[in-house]
Amino acid sequence: MIFEQFYLGCLAHASYLIGSEGEAVIVDPQRDVDIYIDAAREHGLRITHILETHLHADFVSGHMELAKRTGADIYLGAGSGAKFPHVEANEGDQISAGKCRLKILSTPGHTGESICVVVTDTERSEQPYAVLTGDTMFIGEVGRPDLSETHTPAELAALLYDSLYDKLLKLPDDVLVYPAHGAGSMCGRNISSERFSTMGKQRKENYALQAKSCEEFVAMVTAELPARPAYFLRDVEMNRSGAATLSELQPIPALSSDEVAALQSAGALVLDTRSAGEFGASHVPSALNIGLGGQFASWAGSIIGLDKDIILVCADDENASEARMRLARVGIERTVGFLQGGMEAWSAAGKKVGRTPQLTPVELSKEMQRGGALIILDVRNPGEWRDGHIDGAQHHALNSLEHSLTELDPEGNYAVHCKGGYRSSIACSILQARGFRSVVNLAGGFDAWLAAGFPKTEETQTVAAH
Numbered sequence: 001m002i003f004e005q006f007y008l009g010c011l012a013h014a015s016y017l018i019g020s021e022g023e024a025v026i027v028d029p030q031r032d033v034d035i036y037i038d039a040a041r042e043h044g045l046r047i048t049h050i051l052e053t054h055l056h057a058d059f060v061s062g063h064m065e066l067a068k069r070t071g072a073d074i075y076l077g078a079g080s081g082a083k084f085p086h087v088e089a090n091e092g093d094q095i096s097a098g099k100c101r102l103k104i105l106s107t108p109g110h111t112g113e114s115i116c117v118v119v120t121d122t123e124r125s126e127q128p129y130a131v132l133t134g135d136t137m138f139i140g141e142v143g144r145p146d147l148s149e150t151h152t153p154a155e156l157a158a159l160l161y162d163s164l165y166d167k168l169l170k171l172p173d174d175v176l177v178y179p180a181h182g183a184g185s186m187c188g189r190n191i192s193s194e195r196f197s198t199m200g201k202q203r204k205e206n207y208a209l210q211a212k213s214c215e216e217f218v219a220m221v222t223a224e225l226p227a228r229p230a231y232f233l234r235d236v237e238m239n240r241s242g243a244a245t246l247s248e249l250q251p252i253p254a255l256s257s258d259e260v261a262a263l264q265s266a267g268a269l270v271l272d273t274r275s276a277g278e279f280g281a282s283h284v285p286s287a288l289n290i291g292l293g294g295q296f297a298s299w300a301g302s303i304i305g306l307d308k309d310i311i312l313v314c315a316d317d318e319n320a321s322e323a324r325m326r327l328a329r330v331g332i333e334r335t336v337g338f339l340q341g342g343m344e345a346w347s348a349a350g351k352k353v354g355r356t357p358q359l360t361p362v363e364l365s366k367e368m369q370r371g372g373a374l375i376i377l378d379v380r381n382p383g384e385w386r387d388g389h390i391d392g393a394q395h396h397a398l399n400s401l402e403h404s405l406t407e408l409d410p411e412g413n414y415a416v417h418c419k420g421g422y423r424s425s426i427a428c429s430i431l432q433a434r435g436f437r438s439v440v441n442l443a444g445g446f447d448a449w450l451a452a453g454f455p456k457t458e459e460t461q462t463v464a465a466h
Contacts, residue, residue, distance in 0.1 A: 001100050001121040002043050003130070005178060006035055007195060010297050010326050011059050012185040014195060016132060016178065017397070018119060020044040020098025026066060027051045027117060028180050029130050031329045032246055033062040037069065049095055051075045051102070053134025053180055054114040055082070056237045057147050057232035058187055058298065060331045064242040077106060077113035084242040089115055099123040105167050109160020110118045110135040110143030110187070112151065116168065118175075130176035131199070136163055138179045140192035142208040146225050147232060157218040164209065165217075173200025184295050186229060186302065186399075190383050224382055229302040229402045235331050249333060252324050254340035257349035260284070260311050268309040268336060271300070273323045276425035280356040280441060282343050284313060287354065289429040290377065292319060292326070294422040301330040302399060303426070312338040313346075356428050358443040361452040364415055368392075377408075377416045379427040380446065384419060388456035390449060398423045401430060417442035417449070 002019040004228060004337055008030055016027040018038055024045035026036050040047050047070040050063050063074050064084060066178050074086040075095070091106040103118040135143035141165065145156035176196055183193040192363040202210055206225035255263070264270055270287035272279050273296065279289040290299050292314075299318065310327070312335060314320040320338040339346060347353060359367070376393040378385060385395045396404040398418070408414075414431065418424040421444050426442045442449065450456065 001098075001123065001129070002045070003119070004039060005195065006030070006039075007182065008329075011296060011329060012182045012191070012295060012298070013059060014178065014180055014182060014199075017045075018097060018100055018102070019043055020100040020121075020123070022046060023097040025049040025051060025095065025097045025100070025102060026072075028053055028056070028134065029062040029066050031060045031062045031065075031243065032325060033066040033069070034446045036066060046070070046168075047072045048097060049073055049075060051089070051095070051117060052239075053077075053116065053132065053136070053318070054111045055080055055236050057236050058179075058181075058185065058229075058301070059329050060243045061239050062236055062243075063239075065245040068245065077104075077115040080113040080240065082240055082242075097439075105131075105163075107134075107136045107146055107163035107167060109156055109163045110160075111147055112156075114143070114163070116163075118171070124201075128171060128175050130178055131168065131171055132178050132180075133168065133193055134180045135187050135204070136160070136190045137168060137177065137206070138181060138185075138191040139177065139194045139202070140206055141188040141190055142206070142221060143187055144225060144228075145221060145446045146228055147236070149233070152224045154218050157221050158214055158318070160221065161211070161214045161217045168199070169203060169209065171199045172371065173198060173203065175199045177202055184298070186226065186298055189224075189226060189381075202343040226381065226397070229399070231301040231305050231331065234306050235301075238331050243331070246325075246328060249328060252320065252335050253318075253337045255311065255337040257346050257351055259337070260339050261351065263309065263311055263336065268311050269304060270311050270313060270339075271304070271323075272313040272429070273319060274313065274315055276421050276441060277358060277443070278315070279425060279429070280358045282347065282353045282355060283429075284343075285344060285352055285354040286433040287313060287429060289356075289425050291425065292323060296323070296327040297330045297332075297431060299398075299423075299426060300332060303402070303430070304332065306331050307334070309334050309336045311336060313337055313342060314344065321375055347427060354432065356425070356432065359415055359440045360443055361454055362451045364442055364449070365454055367415070375412050375414050377414050377427070378418075378446075379416060379423055380418050386458065388458050390417070390446070391455070391457040398427055401427055405431075405434055408436070410434070412436075413438040415440050415442055418445045419445050420445040
């Protein structure tokens with residue numbers, strides 16, 4: 001058996017190729033599907049089946065394009081409502097690829113149509129080798145139960161409990177666990193950075209598998225759910241209908257500084273994909289900074305949505321193409337161009353330049369000791385905040401910052417931080433675009449603060465309520 005995991009760090013997304021005796025099954029494909037076609041060719045396999053563990057909310061799937069290019073059938077769990085030709089996968093159904101046997105488990109909870117796939121390599125053993133858990137169970141976490149328009153989170157969580165405790169937990173301890181997402185995905189709260197595990201290890205270490213009752217489980221997994229990104233439901237509908245192939249997207253044009261300025265004045269969003277340091281040194285005023293070096297597409301989808309015209313500012317033309325691809329992966333298709341020549345061309349054209357000062361931990365400590373009106377803004381998630389934060393800081397998680405702006409004084413002096421400086425640069429750019437006059441970014445974030453020997457507090461009374 002050939003078993004290959006493809007991990008897309010930008011989306012913390014895992015997809016899979018399973019092959020035997022010339023046939024291959026692809027599970028949860030990303031939108032750009034050449035990687036699967038190339039891998040199948042290298043292994044001498046023909047793609048015969050495409051499985052989706054559910055209708056994904058955080059990215060646009062490549063199942064339609066992959067089916068068109070290979071002739072493979074698409075399989076989805078019962079009740080998906082998919083509007084394209086597909087095979088309904090029900091509890092106990094089996095799919096064969098050579099000497100591999102894939103058994104379907106119906107596992108609603110993250111979504112109503114969610115399935116898991118038990119993989120058996122009959123050439124090796126009649127016992128299960130692995131289970132592909134989709135978004136039903138992650139490493140150290142389970143899928144968020146708030147993505148349905150017809151069920152409450154509590155109702156979905158109760159279904160998820162049954163799926164986990166009555167089905168997945170009945171698999172042997174040595175069965176390998178391969179989920180559809182890793183650390184950083186917005187489909188779970190605190191997913192491990194490990195990309196696979198075993199059922200035995202998860203049985204012992206996954207907090208959600210320690211519940212003594214369904215009621216306890218429901219309370220556990222519905223507490224402090226992060227805000228659901230608005231684009232999630234749009235991506236579900238794109239995946240239900242079948243997205244356009246990437247070849248249908250037109251190339252993005254290079255734009256002069258004057259053209260960028262005119263489009264920005266007409267309402268287009270300037271998205272700067274460079275690092276926090278580069279953005280801080282100079283940027284197009286009111287630009288949003290989401291660096292390609294992090295989970296670019298997920299944050300772009302969450303903060304921008306799918307309905308804005310976007311102009312890219314990138315380090316070079318190659319990065320512009322990469323950014324455009326990553327945006328398309330989450331359904332952002334209104335990229336109207338990129339700034340030709342980057343910020344050098346913008347400055348050379350005599351355009352006004354924005355700046356975001358970068359503060360070191362030592363400099364921040366000195367500012368705090370002066371006793372001025374400095375406001376320290378922590379934009380990490382609640383779990384990170386509870387594990388320790390800078391004394392006196394205010395907490396406004398990045399994924400809900402837009403809703404917190406009315407609670408913040410635009411005339412205040414802000415020092416913004418996250419864990420490492422990536423999310424805080426996004427937050428700084430949001431604040432500056434909204435007219436906040438004094439905003440600095442803590443270079444290196446909370447990690448740098450601790451590394452410099454400065455203290456943290458675990459008191460929680462300063463947490464801002466949302």
